[in-house]
Amino acid sequence: MIETRPKKTHERALLIGLEKQGVSKWDLQDSLEELAELANSAGAEVVDTVTQKLQKPTAPYYIGKGKAESLKPALQDQQVTSVIFDDELSPAQGRNLENLLSRKVLDRTQLILDIFAQRARSREGRLQIELAQLQYLLPRLTRMWHHLSRQTGGIGTRGPGETQLEVDRRRVQERIARLERELESVRKTRAVQRQGRKRHQWPVAAVVGYTNAGKSTLLNLLTGADVVAENKLFATLDPTTRSFVLPNKQRVLLTDTVGFLRKLPHTLIESFKATLEEVSEADLLIHVVDLSHPRVDDQIEAVENVIKELGAHGKQTLIVFNKIDNLHPASVAPTAGAETRNREVIETYLRRFPGSVAISARTGEGVNKLVQALQDSLSAWRLRSCFKIPASESALIAEIHRVGHVLELKYEDNDAVLVAHVPPELSQKLGKFAV
Numbered sequence: 001m002i003e004t005r006p007k008k009t010h011e012r013a014l015l016i017g018l019e020k021q022g023v024s025k026w027d028l029q030d031s032l033e034e035l036a037e038l039a040n041s042a043g044a045e046v047v048d049t050v051t052q053k054l055q056k057p058t059a060p061y062y063i064g065k066g067k068a069e070s071l072k073p074a075l076q077d078q079q080v081t082s083v084i085f086d087d088e089l090s091p092a093q094g095r096n097l098e099n100l101l102s103r104k105v106l107d108r109t110q111l112i113l114d115i116f117a118q119r120a121r122s123r124e125g126r127l128q129i130e131l132a133q134l135q136y137l138l139p140r141l142t143r144m145w146h147h148l149s150r151q152t153g154g155i156g157t158r159g160p161g162e163t164q165l166e167v168d169r170r171r172v173q174e175r176i177a178r179l180e181r182e183l184e185s186v187r188k189t190r191a192v193q194r195q196g197r198k199r200h201q202w203p204v205a206a207v208v209g210y211t212n213a214g215k216s217t218l219l220n221l222l223t224g225a226d227v228v229a230e231n232k233l234f235a236t237l238d239p240t241t242r243s244f245v246l247p248n249k250q251r252v253l254l255t256d257t258v259g260f261l262r263k264l265p266h267t268l269i270e271s272f273k274a275t276l277e278e279v280s281e282a283d284l285l286i287h288v289v290d291l292s293h294p295r296v297d298d299q300i301e302a303v304e305n306v307i308k309e310l311g312a313h314g315k316q317t318l319i320v321f322n323k324i325d326n327l328h329p330a331s332v333a334p335t336a337g338a339e340t341r342n343r344e345v346i347e348t349y350l351r352r353f354p355g356s357v358a359i360s361a362r363t364g365e366g367v368n369k370l371v372q373a374l375q376d377s378l379s380a381w382r383l384r385s386c387f388k389i390p391a392s393e394s395a396l397i398a399e400i401h402r403v404g405h406v407l408e409l410k411y412e413d414n415d416a417v418l419v420a421h422v423p424p425e426l427s428q429k430l431g432k433f434a435v
């Protein structure tokens with residue numbers, strides 16, 4: 001079997017963030033904590049975090065040159081192998097910093113792309129991540145060339161160096177074009193699959209949420225699926241669809257997909273169109289929120305922004321507050337006070353988001369309520385109707401059995417009289433038989 005976990009490397013990372021004007025210290029701290037989680041998820045150990053107060057990033061080194069110089073001894077002492085910046089670096093900044101610090105220099109976008117690359121298993125996932133990486137690289141190749149030509153200038157700059165760069169650029173562009181063509185065919189295949197599901201007329205609910213919110217754990221709990229659930233960012237890259245039968249016998253398809261993140265690089269969203277169309281094409285969204293996370297509000301907002309970006313805004317959404325077992329993990333011996341506080345937190349969020357539910361996908365607490373809420377959300381999907389259909393129309397009767405839920409069936413002369421819950425589309429088709 002292929003080893004799916006990233007190998008334990010001895011990457012030791014130093015994180016760097018800027019306290020820019022207009023950005024609060026808290027925002028910076030939050031962002032750096034998330035950067036640390038990302039670094040861990042990529043397999044690196046964070047040895048230190050450095051911040052600098054500056055009005056805005058400096059053009060050559062992002063941080064001040066003096067500050068950059070002053071890092072050198074610490075890099076040596078702490079055996080740092082990579083320096084990771086919390087923002088996107090310009091190509092010149094990246095190169096200057098690598099030269100100055102003699103270490104691998106990464107920015108947030110590269111780090112996220114790297115994690116995706118580690119996680120990609122399916123052909124679709126691999127194509128999409130390669131496209132995102134090349135799109136990140138392409139403007140850098142170009143700008144690198146501009147930078148070099150400025151530096152050396154005029155005569156002598158039109159030699160083999162230029163040729164090589166132009167060749168590289170063209171190769172990258174060709175590869176991008178090929179990947180885009182291949183992904184277009186993946187999208188078409190997905191569209192056909194979706195059509196197939198539509199034929200069954202089962203509603204599709206896409207499970208969305210911030211990365212690590214517990215989406216896969218929930219899908220596994222409900223459907224017994226075997227999706228990898230891990231305490232790692234972006235554990236899931238490839239969409240998985242499983243069917244689930246509600247207590248009223250209605251079947252619903254649940255799709256688990258890639259998690260969202262603040263500052264999710266735009267190239268990624270663009271490249272993952274084929275995967276993310278599962279979200280924009282769904283009938284219902286189940287937005288899983290990690291209620292035990294200190295930045296829960298930011299995470300909700302970030303997910304809503306990505307939903308907007310995908311054009312899925314305004315879709316019927318069921319908000320699920322997860323991990324209620326984890327609200328005060330420190331309370332090993334829970335006190336009455338902690339329990340009351342936890343309940344208050346839950347109540348506050350349930351009130352703020354009417355129609356939402358609170359669960360623990362780990363312990364199963366509240367899951368019945370979730371299932372009920374899901375059933376209620378989808379109730380409009382199926383209409384209770386009565387039809388009188390000539391017994392000779394056996395294909396139609398079979399279809400009602402297949403996609404609907406038959407409550408009563410009797411025969412009157414040569415007609416079948418059925419009372420059934422059926423999806424709206426079928427109900428329309430059966431219009432002339434309605435009684």
Ligand SMILES: Nc1nc2c(ncn2[C@@H]2O[C@H](COP(=O)(O)OP(=O)(O)OP(=O)(O)O)[C@@H](O)[C@H]2O)c(=O)[nH]1
Pocket residue numbers: 209210211212213214215216217218228229230231232233234235236237257258259260322323324325326359360361362363
């Ligand atoms: N305490 C607690 N932990 C949970 C709960 N649900 C999920 N987890 C844990 O949270 C971590 C992330 O869970 P996943 O199901 O992989 O989360 P995900 O949303 O699919 O994450 P990505 O695929 O990485 O976006 C795992 O370690 C789970 O065991 C819960 O209700 N309570």
Ligand SMILES: [Mg+2]
Pocket residue numbers: 215216217228229235236257
């Ligand atoms: Mg997952």
